[in-house]
Amino acid sequence: MKRALYWFREDLRLLDNPALTAMVEQADEAIFAFVIPNSDQWSRSEDRMGLHRSRFMMESLMDLDRDLQERGNQLMLLHGNPAESIVKTAKQWECEAVFSQSCHTEEELQSTKDVAVLIPHHTVEGVTLIHPDDLPFSVEDLPEIFSRFRNKVEKRGLDIREELPIPHLPPPPAGVSRSPITLELPERLVGLPDNTMSFTGGAKDGWERLQHYFWGSQSLSEYKQTRNGMLGWDYSSKFSPWLAWGCLSARSIYYAIRRYEEDEGANDSTYWLIFELLWRDYFRFVSMQHGKQIWRATGLKEAPRNPVSHHPLQWKAWCTGNTRSAFVNANMHELRLTGFMSNRGRQNVASYAVHDLGLDWRACAAWFEHWLIDYDPCSNTGNWLYVSGIGNDPRPQRKFDVDWQAERYDPMGAFQSHWNRLGEVFPLDPNKVP
Ligand SMILES: Cc1cc2nc3c(=O)[nH]c(=O)nc-3n(C[C@H](O)[C@H](O)[C@H](O)COP(=O)(O)OP(=O)(O)OC[C@H]3O[C@@H](n4cnc5c(N)ncnc54)[C@H](O)[C@@H]3O)c2cc1C
Structure with a gap:
C-alpha cells in the first residue's frame, strides 16, 4: 500500500502497539493523526475534560509527536467531528486506508463505523492484557462474575502475547509540514503543597x-x-x-x-x-x-437496586465536598484538586453517593469523567455499576460504612485534615456544578 493514515485514539504510544505495527507492515508512507473533538458528544472533547485530564492529554500528545519526529515523521492534530476529520485528512493526502486500535464503547465505535463507510478502516486489538481471541471462552460467554472470569483465565495459565518493539516508521508524504506540536497547557493549580501528586503525560x-x-x-x-x-x-x-x-x-x-x-x-x-x-x-x-447497555440507568439489571432521588442539594454537596462525611469530602477535594483519587476513596465516595445520598450513578460517573486524569469509559462505568449493585456482582448491596472505613484506612485523620484544609483554601463554587 502506498500510503495510510494512522489514527491514534486510546493508544498514545509507539512501543507495543499492534495496530501501528500492522499499519507499518503495509504502508510505504504514513500520516499520523489525533482528533480533539469539538463537541461534548465525544468523550475526548475539551468540554468533557477538566484541566488535569486536558493537560495530561496535551503533554502526552507532545511527547508522542517528539517520538514521531525523532523517527522522521510527525503528529497531525485535528479538531472537529472525529470521523469526519479523519476521513477528510485521509482523502486530502490520498491515503488508501486508515488504521487504528480497536475501541469498545458506543461513541468510539460509532466513529469507527463512520470512517469505515467512506474508506477502508483496519482496527486491531491492543487495549487489554489478554487478547480477546486468547480468552478460554468467547466474549459473549464472559462469566458474569469477576472471580469466575479470573479462575477460568488463570486455570489455563496466563497466555500473554509478546510485547511488540517500536517499528521502523514510514516517512510522511512530501509536502507535510514538519513543525513540532506546541500546545498551550492549562496552568497547574498554584498553592498546593510541594509533595502533592502531579502527573505528567506521555x-x-x-x-x-x-x-x-x-x-x-x-x-x-x-x-x-x-x-x-x-x-x-x-x-x-x-x-x-x-x-x-x-x-x-x-x-x-x-x-x-x-x-x-x-x-x-x-x-x-x-x-x-x-x-x-x-x-x-x-x-x-x-x-x-x-455494548450500550452499560450506560442504562439500571445497568446490567432489569430494575434499579436502590431508590434514586438525585436531590440537587445532595448532588452539589457531593461534588463540592460538603457532605456530612469528612472522609467523603476529603476524597472529593483530592479528585478536583489533583485529578486523582485512590481506589479506596473511589469506592467510598461512590457508595456514599448512590446508597446514602440517592444520587444517580450516571451523573456521578460523568463527574468522575470530567475530573479523573485516568478516566476510562469501561473501568469507570464498570466500577460505578459494581458499587451500585447493578453490574457484575453477585451481592445485592455493596454499601460501605464510610465512618468505619475512615477509622480503618485513615485512623489518625491525616488524609482528611490534609484535603479538607485544602478544600477550604480552594473551594468549588456550587453554581459551577452542572
Ligand atoms: C467508582 C470507581 C470509578 C473508577 N474509575 C476508573 C477510571 O475511570 N479509570 C481507571 O483506570 N480506573 C478506575 N477505577 C479503578 C481504580 O480505582 C483505579 O484504576 C486505581 O485507583 C488507579 O490507581 P493505580 O494506578 O495506583 O492502581 P493500582 O492499584 O496500582 O492498580 C494497577 C492498575 O490496575 C488497574 N485497576 C486497579 N483496580 C481496578 C479496578 N477496580 N477497575 C479497573 N481497573 C483497575 C488500573 O489500570 C490500575 O492502574 C475506578 C474505581 C471506582 C471504584
Missing part, C-alpha cells in the same frame, strides 16, 4: 514512573500490603493515567513485572498488580459483551 514519564515504582523504591514488592493507602505516591502504582491514555500498554507493564520478579523475586504483591490488570481487562470485556 510514554517517557510513564516509563519513569514504572522504573521508580519497581526498581527505584521497590514498592512493587509491598503492593499487596500498601494498595489501600490514601496519602502519597507509592502506596499504589499510579499507572492508571498512562494506561487510560495508552502511553503504557498493559502488556508492557506485565513484562516489566516479570523482569522485576527475575531481578528481585516474585511474591504475592508482584502477582497482585497483574491481578488488578485483570480487573481492567474484565471491565473492558464487559463493555464488549454488553
Whole structure:
C-alpha cells in the first residue's frame, strides 16, 4: 500500500502497539493523526475534560509527536467531528486506508463505523492484557462474575502475547509540514503543597514512573500490603493515567513485572498488580459483551437496586465536598484538586453517593469523567455499576460504612485534615456544578 493514515485514539504510544505495527507492515508512507473533538458528544472533547485530564492529554500528545519526529515523521492534530476529520485528512493526502486500535464503547465505535463507510478502516486489538481471541471462552460467554472470569483465565495459565518493539516508521508524504506540536497547557493549580501528586503525560514519564515504582523504591514488592493507602505516591502504582491514555500498554507493564520478579523475586504483591490488570481487562470485556447497555440507568439489571432521588442539594454537596462525611469530602477535594483519587476513596465516595445520598450513578460517573486524569469509559462505568449493585456482582448491596472505613484506612485523620484544609483554601463554587 502506498500510503495510510494512522489514527491514534486510546493508544498514545509507539512501543507495543499492534495496530501501528500492522499499519507499518503495509504502508510505504504514513500520516499520523489525533482528533480533539469539538463537541461534548465525544468523550475526548475539551468540554468533557477538566484541566488535569486536558493537560495530561496535551503533554502526552507532545511527547508522542517528539517520538514521531525523532523517527522522521510527525503528529497531525485535528479538531472537529472525529470521523469526519479523519476521513477528510485521509482523502486530502490520498491515503488508501486508515488504521487504528480497536475501541469498545458506543461513541468510539460509532466513529469507527463512520470512517469505515467512506474508506477502508483496519482496527486491531491492543487495549487489554489478554487478547480477546486468547480468552478460554468467547466474549459473549464472559462469566458474569469477576472471580469466575479470573479462575477460568488463570486455570489455563496466563497466555500473554509478546510485547511488540517500536517499528521502523514510514516517512510522511512530501509536502507535510514538519513543525513540532506546541500546545498551550492549562496552568497547574498554584498553592498546593510541594509533595502533592502531579502527573505528567506521555510514554517517557510513564516509563519513569514504572522504573521508580519497581526498581527505584521497590514498592512493587509491598503492593499487596500498601494498595489501600490514601496519602502519597507509592502506596499504589499510579499507572492508571498512562494506561487510560495508552502511553503504557498493559502488556508492557506485565513484562516489566516479570523482569522485576527475575531481578528481585516474585511474591504475592508482584502477582497482585497483574491481578488488578485483570480487573481492567474484565471491565473492558464487559463493555464488549454488553455494548450500550452499560450506560442504562439500571445497568446490567432489569430494575434499579436502590431508590434514586438525585436531590440537587445532595448532588452539589457531593461534588463540592460538603457532605456530612469528612472522609467523603476529603476524597472529593483530592479528585478536583489533583485529578486523582485512590481506589479506596473511589469506592467510598461512590457508595456514599448512590446508597446514602440517592444520587444517580450516571451523573456521578460523568463527574468522575470530567475530573479523573485516568478516566476510562469501561473501568469507570464498570466500577460505578459494581458499587451500585447493578453490574457484575453477585451481592445485592455493596454499601460501605464510610465512618468505619475512615477509622480503618485513615485512623489518625491525616488524609482528611490534609484535603479538607485544602478544600477550604480552594473551594468549588456550587453554581459551577452542572
Ligand atoms: C467508582 C470507581 C470509578 C473508577 N474509575 C476508573 C477510571 O475511570 N479509570 C481507571 O483506570 N480506573 C478506575 N477505577 C479503578 C481504580 O480505582 C483505579 O484504576 C486505581 O485507583 C488507579 O490507581 P493505580 O494506578 O495506583 O492502581 P493500582 O492499584 O496500582 O492498580 C494497577 C492498575 O490496575 C488497574 N485497576 C486497579 N483496580 C481496578 C479496578 N477496580 N477497575 C479497573 N481497573 C483497575 C488500573 O489500570 C490500575 O492502574 C475506578 C474505581 C471506582 C471504584
